[in-house]
Amino acid sequence: MANRTPLLRAENVVKHFPAGLGTSVKAVENVSLEIYPGETVGLVGESGCGKSTLGRLITQLLPVTSGNIFFDGVDLTKLRGEKLRQYRRQLQMIFQDPYSSLNPRMTVGDIIAEPLENFGLLRGRAKDQRVQELLKIVGLNPYFNNRYPHEFSGGQRQRIGIARALALRPKLIVADEPISALDVSIQAQIINLMEDLQKEFQLTYLFIAHDLSVVRHISDRVMVMYLGKIVEVADSVEIYRNPRHPYTKALLSAIPIPDPEVQSKRRIVALAGEIPSPVNPPSGCRFHTRCPIAQLPTPCADQEPPLEVKARDHRAACFFSEKVPIAV
Amino acid sequence: MSQPVLQIKDLKTQFFTDDGVVQAVDGVSFDLHPGETLGIVGESGCGKSVTALSILRLVQEPGRIVNGQILFRGDDIVTMSDDEVREIRGKDIAMIFQDPLSSLNPVLTVGFQIEEAIEAHRKVPSKMALSRAVELLKQVRIPAAESRVRDYPHQFSGGMRQRAMIAMGLANAPSILIADEPTTALDVTVQAQILELLRDLNRDLKTAIILITHNMGVVASLCTRVLVMYAGRVVEQGPVERIFKDPQHPYTWSLLQSIPRLDSDRHDRLLSIEGFPPDLIRPPRGCRFNPRCQFRVDRCLHDDPALMNVGPDQDAACWVTMRRALAPNGELRG
Amino acid sequence: MATAPGITEKYLEETLAHEQTSLWGDAWRRLRRNRLALVSSVFLTLLIVVAIVAQFWTPYSYFTQGLGPIYQGPTAQHWLGLDQSGRDILSRIMLGAQISLKVGIGTQLVVIVVGVVIGLVAGFYRGFVDTIISTVINIFYGIPDLLVALTLVLLLGRSLGIIIFAIAFTQWMNMARLVRGQTLALREREFVEAARSGGAKANRIIFRHILPNALGPMIVQATIGVPMAILFEAFLSFLGLGVPPPTPSWGAMAADGFHAIRISPHIVLAPAIALSLTLMAFNFLGDGLRDALDPRQKR
Numbered sequence: 004m005a006n007r008t009p010l011l012r013a014e015n016v017v018k019h020f021p022a023g024l025g026t027s028v029k030a031v032e033n034v035s036l037e038i039y040p041g042e043t044v045g046l047v048g049e050s051g052c053g054k055s056t057l058g059r060l061i062t063q064l065l066p067v068t069s070g071n072i073f074f075d076g077v078d079l080t081k082l083r084g085e086k087l088r089q090y091r092r093q094l095q096m097i098f099q100d101p102y103s104s105l106n107p108r109m110t111v112g113d114i115i116a117e118p119l120e121n122f123g124l125l126r127g128r129a130k131d132q133r134v135q136e137l138l139k140i141v142g143l144n145p146y147f148n149n150r151y152p153h154e155f156s157g158g159q160r161q162r163i164g165i166a167r168a169l170a171l172r173p174k175l176i177v178a179d180e181p182i183s184a185l186d187v188s189i190q191a192q193i194i195n196l197m198e199d200l201q202k203e204f205q206l207t208y209l210f211i212a213h214d215l216s217v218v219r220h221i222s223d224r225v226m227v228m229y230l231g232k233i234v235e236v237a238d239s240v241e242i243y244r245n246p247r248h249p250y251t252k253a254l255l256s257a258i259p260i261p262d263p264e265v266q267s268k269r270r271i272v273a274l275a276g277e278i279p280s281p282v283n284p285p286s287g288c289r290f291h292t293r294c295p296i297a298q299l300p301t302p303c304a305d306q307e308p309p310l311e312v313k314a315r316d317h318r319a320a321c322f323f324s325e326k327v328p329i330a331v
Numbered sequence: 332m333s334q335p336v337l338q339i340k341d342l343k344t345q346f347f348t349d350d351g352v353v354q355a356v357d358g359v360s361f362d363l364h365p366g367e368t369l370g371i372v373g374e375s376g377c378g379k380s381v382t383a384l385s386i387l388r389l390v391q392e393p394g395r396i397v398n399g400q401i402l403f404r405g406d407d408i409v410t411m412s413d414d415e416v417r418e419i420r421g422k423d424i425a426m427i428f429q430d431p432l433s434s435l436n437p438v439l440t441v442g443f444q445i446e447e448a449i450e451a452h453r454k455v456p457s458k459m460a461l462s463r464a465v466e467l468l469k470q471v472r473i474p475a476a477e478s479r480v481r482d483y484p485h486q487f488s489g490g491m492r493q494r495a496m497i498a499m500g501l502a503n504a505p506s507i508l509i510a511d512e513p514t515t516a517l518d519v520t521v522q523a524q525i526l527e528l529l530r531d532l533n534r535d536l537k538t539a540i541i542l543i544t545h546n547m548g549v550v551a552s553l554c555t556r557v558l559v560m561y562a563g564r565v566v567e568q569g570p571v572e573r574i575f576k577d578p579q580h581p582y583t584w585s586l587l588q589s590i591p592r593l594d595s596d597r598h599d600r601l602l603s604i605e606g607f608p609p610d611l612i613r614p615p616r617g618c619r620f621n622p623r624c625q626f627r628v629d630r631c632l633h634d635d636p637a638l639m640n641v642g643p644d645q646d647a648a649c650w651v652t653m654r655r656a657l658a659p660n661g662e663l664r665g
Numbered sequence: 666m667a668t669a670p671g672i673t674e675k676y677l678e679e680t681l682a683h684e685q686t687s688l689w690g691d692a693w694r695r696l697r698r699n700r701l702a703l704v705s706s707v708f709l710t711l712l713i714v715v716a717i718v719a720q721f722w723t724p725y726s727y728f729t730q731g732l733g734p735i736y737q738g739p740t741a742q743h744w745l746g747l748d749q750s751g752r753d754i755l756s757r758i759m760l761g762a763q764i765s766l767k768v769g770i771g772t773q774l775v776v777i778v779v780g781v782v783i784g785l786v787a788g789f790y791r792g793f794v795d796t797i798i799s800t801v802i803n804i805f806y807g808i809p810d811l812l813v814a815l816t817l818v819l820l821l822g823r824s825l826g827i828i829i830f831a832i833a834f835t836q837w838m839n840m841a842r843l844v845r846g847q848t849l850a851l852r853e854r855e856f857v858e859a860a861r862s863g864g865a866k867a868n869r870i871i872f873r874h875i876l877p878n879a880l881g882p883m884i885v886q887a888t889i890g891v892p893m894a895i896l897f898e899a900f901l902s903f904l905g906l907g908v909p910p911p912t913p914s915w916g917a918m919a920a921d922g923f924h925a926i927r928i929s930p931h932i933v934l935a936p937a938i939a940l941s942l943t944l945m946a947f948n949f950l951g952d953g954l955r956d957a958l959d960p961r962q963k964r
Contacts, residue, residue, distance in 0.1 A: 049518035064858055091864045104855035108877040117873075118863035156607045167863065186374040186608070187545050188623075191589035191601035198600070213518065220591030220598065240596050257523035258593050259548030263571045265594065266551045271523050276474075277488045278518075349698075 009037035009073075010207050011061065011175060016070035018056055028281050030056040032231040033070075035310075038175065043201065043208040045222030045239065047215050047254070051278055053231040054211045055099075058177045061209065062094045063087060074175070092122060095168035099180035101160035105152035111138075111163050112148030118170045137166040140203075142196060158189035165196065169204070177209045182217065194221055215258055219243060224316075227251045230289040231281055233310060237317040247319035249297075250290050252327050288321070296326050335362035336506055336539055337386070337424075342399035344378075344385045351612035355381040355394065357563035365506065366537040368530075370554035370571070372544055372586075376608055378563040379543045383509050386541075387426055388416045422452040425500035429512035431492035435484040441468075441495045442480030448502040467498040471528060490521035497528065501536070508532075509541045514549060526553050547590060551575060559583045562609050562619040565638060569645030579647040579654060581626045618649070626656040692881070695957040702953020705946035712943060716763040723756035728911040736929040746931045749921060754935050757913035761936060764914045765943060768829055768898040769891035775833035776890055777883065780840025785871060787841070788848025798845070802838045810835035814901065823909050828901065832894045843886050847879035881958035888951035892944040899940055915940045 018031040030053045038044050048054045059065040061072060063079050072079045079090060098104035105114055115134045119125045125133050135145035141162040152160055161181060168176055178197065182190040198221065200206060212218045218225055219239045227235040227242070227250065235248040246252040253272040260266050274293045279285055285292045291303040302308075302322050310320040321327070340360050346353040356378040363369055371379045384390045386401055388408060401408040403423065408416060420426075428434050436444060445464040449455060455463070461480070468476035471494040484492055493513060500508050510529065514522035530553055533540050542553055550557055550571065557574045559567040559582065567580035578584040588602035606623040609615050615622050621631040630650045638646040641654070696702055725732055725743075731751040732743070739746045745754040787798035817831040851857060857874050865874075899916030901907040907914045915936035922932025 049520065059858075062862055064862055088864050088866070091862060094862075096859065096862045098855045098859060100855055104859050106856040106860075106874050106878065108880075109873070117860065117865065117869075121864035121866070121869070158607060164859070167859065171863070187547070187586060188374055188589060188604040189607065191603040192605070194591075195600055195603050215519075216591045216593035219593065220595075220601070243593065243596070253520055255593065257519040259523075259526070259546070259552040260592060260594055261547035261551050261575065261587060261590060262592070262594075263551040263575055266548070271527065273524065273527075274520050277490055277521060349694075 007039050008076075010040045010075065011038040012036070012073040013061065014071045014073070016057070016060055016072060017068045018053070018060055018065065019068045022282055026282050029231050029284055030281060031060060032284070034228075034231075034233055036226060036233065036236070038207060038209060040174070040207055041201075041205055042223045043210055043221055045218035045225040046209060046211045046228060047213060047218045047225060048228035049213060049254075049278060051230075051281060052228045053281070054213075054228050055179050057228070058096070058179045058209060058211050061175075062096050062177050063091070064096070089122075092118075092171040093174045095171060095173040095176050097161075097164055097168050097176060097178040097181045100184050101157045101164060102152075102184075104164050105160055107152055110149050110151055111155075114152070114163060115148070115166045115170055118167065122171065124171075133170070137169055138163075140169065140200070141166045142192075156189075157185050158192055161185060161189075161193050162196065165193075165200070169200065172204070173206070175207045175209065177211065179211045180213065181210075183212060183214065190217070197221065215254055216260075227254065230278060230284050232289055232320065234290065234321070235319040236310070237314075237319075241314070241317055245314070245317075247313045247317060247324040247327055248290075248321045249294050249323075249327050251319075253295075296323050298323065333365055336365045336404060337363040338400070338402040339382075339386070340400040340402070342382065342385060342401065343397050344381050344390055344394060345397050347393045347395065348612075353611045354563050354614060355611060356385060357611075357614075358399075359560070359563075359565050360399075361558055361565065361568065363507065363539055363541060366533065366539055367556060368533055368540045368542065368554045370542045370544065370550035370557045371560060372547060372550050372557060373560035374545055374608055376611070377560040379560050380511050382560070383426065383511050383541065383543050386509065387420050387424060389420075389426070418452070421448060421500075421505070422503045423505050424507040424509065425503070425505040426509040426511065427493070427496045427500050427513055429515050431489070431496045431516075432484065434496060435492060437484055440481050440483055441487065442482075445480075445495070445499050445502055448499045452503050463502070464498075467501055468495070470501065470532075471495070471498045472524075473498075489517055490524060493517060493521075493525055494528065497525075497532070501532065501538070504536065505538060507539045507541065509543070511543045512545070513542070515544070515546070522549070529553060547575075547587060559586075562614060563611055564619060564648065566620065566649070567645075567647040568638070569642065573642055573645045577642065577645075577653075579641040579645065579652040580620075580649045581624050581651065581653060581656065582620050583647075584653045585625075626651050626653075692954075692957040696953050699953040699956060701949045702957075705949040705953070708942065708946045709950065712762055712946075713766065715759050716766050719756075719759035719763050723753075723759050725753035725756045727752065727756045727760045727913055729753075736925060736932070738929060738931055745935045746929070748918070748932050749925060754918075754932065757918060758915070758935055758939050761913045761915045761918060762939065762943075764825070764908055764912065765895045765898065765940070767825060768832065769895040769947070771825075771829040772833045772836060772894040773887045773890050775829060776837050776840045777887055779833065779837040781844050781876070781883070783837070784841040784844025784846075785848055785875070788845040789852060789867070789871060789875070791849070795845070798841070802841055805835075805838045810897070814897065815906065818901065818906050823906065825908055828898055828907060829894075832897050835897070836890055836893065839890065840883070840886055843882055844879060847882060848875050851875045851878050885951055885955045885958060888947060888954055892947040892951075895940070895947075896944060 013034060013036045016031055016034045019027040019029055022028045034057060046054050060067050067080050082090060112134050115137055116130055119130055119133060134148055138145045138147060143159060143162050182193050185193060201208060210218060210221055222239050225237060225239045225242045226233050229250050235251045242251060243255060246255060253274050256269065256272045272295060276293055279292055287304040287306050288308050291297040291299065297303040308320045308322050310318050313319050313324050342356055342359045344356040346355055359382055371382065373379045381390060385396050390396065396409055403419060442461065442464045445467055446460040449460050449463055465476050465480050468480055473479050473491055473494055487495060514525050517525065526549065529540060532538055544550060554571050557568065557571050558565050561582050567574065567578065567583045574583060578587060585602055585604045589604055591601060604623050609619060617633045618631045618636055621627045628651055636648045636650050638648045641647045641652055729752065732753055733747050733751055735747060735749055735751040737747040743753050745758060748754055783798055787795040813835050814831040817834060818827060821827045852875060857870055860870050860874050898907055898914065902914040902916030903920040907917055910917065918936040919933050926933050
């Protein structure tokens with residue numbers, strides 16, 4: 004993807020939330036990334052790493068503290084009001100919780116039609132037809148449009164959320180943990196649906212999740228986030244076979260593989276403690292407090308490792324990336 | 332094999348709601364041997380949690396155990412007096428839950444709550460209770476246990492709270508620990524730590540563990556035997572290697588095919604189980620999985636299969652079984 | 666041993682998820698199952714009918730004096746007896762119901778309009794606007810209700826409209842605070858985020874996403890506000906500051922009979938019982954509505 008123009012490019016994006024008494028939560032710190040047309044980029048990390056915040060900055064549901072987000076060459080962070088609203092058509096979002104992401108007082112038809120009405124795209128019968136078509140596309144009965152969200156199961160509700168996101172024919176869809184609230188047997192349905200839709204409508208996805216096995220399955224490239232920073236970016240095969248950041252390595256080893264034979268032979272890279280508070284992130288490399296290979300204090304605790312190229316299409320932010328043990 | 336420490340026989344637990352009777356657990360039977368790690372897997376609403384709650388008679392209104400026996404060392408928990416059950420709870424059988432925060436009292440220190448768990452079953456001087464609490468916190472690997480014992484739950488991280496819950500569960504050296512989705516609310520790296528802890532406790536203390544989860548990977552890394560539940564029934568049970576390698580019930584098989592594996596580079600389409608779990612007020616006739624089963628035959632529509640032996644120590648409730656469904660001659664596939 | 670934290674509820678929620686018919690329909694079913702709330706709504710419906718009927722017909726004219734011996738107890742002609750001026754108490758109770766309901770419902774209408782607007786503005790725009798509004802609300806809470814109402818009535822006069830306005834003046838903060846809280850909570854919900862992501866403008870977010878979802882608690886709040894207003898009016902009238910005579914207000918009627926409570930208690934009892942029943946009915950209905958509209962809040 005060397006010479007292609009990215010669909011979306013984020014540059015040095017920072018997001019701090021005020022946390023009272025002059026402190027702030029450093030949710031996203033100096034993140035730069037590119038998303039190319041037609042690809043699926045996975046964004047993984049544990050709770051509190053800032054992945055959902057980053058997703059909302061990209062869709063401009065949250066304003067950045069600093070930095071730029073270019074979509075099709077236009078800096079979204081400079082747009083306000085009506086101009087920004089017009090850009091929302093191209094950037095849609097699928098939410099994690101299929102229960103709280105649908106307004107319980109609106110019919111499914113109204114929920115899906117709302118974006119169309121917001122932009123005055125379709126009216127009357129044409130609008131109804133489009134809604135029914137969208138319901139069909141996501142695998143629901145088109146005559147369900149008069150029902151209310153609570154009449155549906157979690158998986159069906161997530162399909163409704165997907166139909167709503169598709170209504171405006173967006174270019175980029177940010178899916179924030181779209182399957183983690185669903186039952187195991189339903190997760191595959193939604194993943195398959197998203198893959199089918201991507202082919203059919205040439206969609207670009209930013210797929211945010213905490214489950215690296217799911218992310219690896221659906222993504223072309225994977226970005227790993229830790230405490231507000233992207234620590235590694237690589238092709239999804241490469242990141243598993245050849246992780247270049249100790250955190251990625253630990254994350255990979257911690258995910259249980261549903262195969263007792265394989266699982267009994269794996270070694271877990273134990274991390275000391277738990278994620279530090281994003282109010283007071285560690286100095287230098289933010290991972291140094293838990294890192295099994297950190298050299299302290301220099302350089303890991305006093306210098307910040309840049310996210311640099313370690314191999315072809317593979318970047319990691321670690322001074323000692325060659326020491327990260329290979330494979331799992 | 333040794334005498335089972337717990338025997339569940341034809342357990343039926345139902346919820347009497349205004350919409351009708353929910354057959355949450357419908358004829359579940361299994362044995363648990365001392366020191367065993369048994370996984371109960373299934374999706375939400377399959378009855379795995381209700382089974383666990385039933386064992387300790389913790390099912391609340393409008394739920395009731397309507398049938399069956401729960402024999403703990405031969406005594407039936409179902410027919411015991413409330414006092415007798417209370418005596419068993421926490422002492423012989425302990426339970427930990429998914430959300431440790433709502434199981435811990437926010438205005439009492441963690442240490443106090445562990446001491447309380449100890450003192451609930453025997454009189455000990457408070458000095459001893461305190462030192463035992465510290466010892467337990469050390470056992471679940473909470474760093475600086477001597478000072479953390481005076482902390483309140485909110486000062487603990489999610490993983491530490493779950494450790495504290497486990498410590499509380501272990502307070503009276505129970506013979507059975509029931510863990511209901513103990514790692515679901517935790518991050519994977521923390522999950523790995525908790526699973527390792529449970530594994531070590533099982534090995535060192537010989538505590539039998541019933542692990543209730545929806546996560547096949549978690550089962551694979553901790554359990555020796557698995558019970559797969561669907562719609563209130565056990566549809567398959569057996570040693571963990573057999574269930575993962577050679578599942579015989581189409582539900583177990585499909586579930587394993589539908590989850591992406593970390594170690595697979597193939598980006599094949601996942602197998603998806605169409606539809607969703609049935610309404611347990613009016614469960615389907617015949618096999619409860621039949622509306623979603625891609626291998627069903629006519630018999631499945633009206634004849635309800637019981638667990639049948641399908642391999643060494645392995646049972647499945649299926650008329651077809653995967654062995655025949657996937658047979659090369661394809662006698663069953665249309 | 667820790668208890669099972671809400672596992673039963675969670676299980677039932679999951680398994681019964683698609684059993685419901687509609688949110689309002691479901692609330693209605695739960696309300697019907699609440700016997701006290703049901704009896705209360707029947708009583709209140711009757712009361713409303715009585716109040717409407719009283720507009721056109723009462724057994725006797727409510728202001729005609731000397732219909733019989735003064736202080737006369739209940740008789741076949743005058744079911745609730747006569748008062749100190751020989752007026753028919755039943756007729757006056759009927760008309761009094763009208764006054765009470767007008768005051769109760771009237772104030773709530775004012776309270777809803779004022780409270781919703783102010784609460785929405787504070788909750789939706791937050792920041793500086795919210796700080797100012799919240800401060801004003803707190804100042805209003807600090808002023809004694811009676812003082813505010815008395816001052817207003819004394820300054821502006823004793824008409825029904827002024828009384829409604831005065832009572833609403835002491836009550837709007839409850840509704841404003843409730844709506845503000847609901848708005849603050851709802852605007853963070855994912856469906857509001859989804860609406861913004863779909864290009865919805867502020868108006869739409871407020872009127873289609875926030876307000877309809879705050880309606881349940883608002884209805885409960887208003888239902889509970891009605892008896893508070895009725896009681897307040899009765900109290901003002903008891904003090905002789907309510908609707909001017911001869912319009913019969915239950916509070917004024919009770920005050921009228923108060924001096925003769927030993928010889929003819931029926932004069933006080935009739936309005937007092939009518940008032941108590943009405944207040945109880947509204948409170949039971951409010952409780953029932955709370956349980957019905959938000960089943961999780963019970964316990």
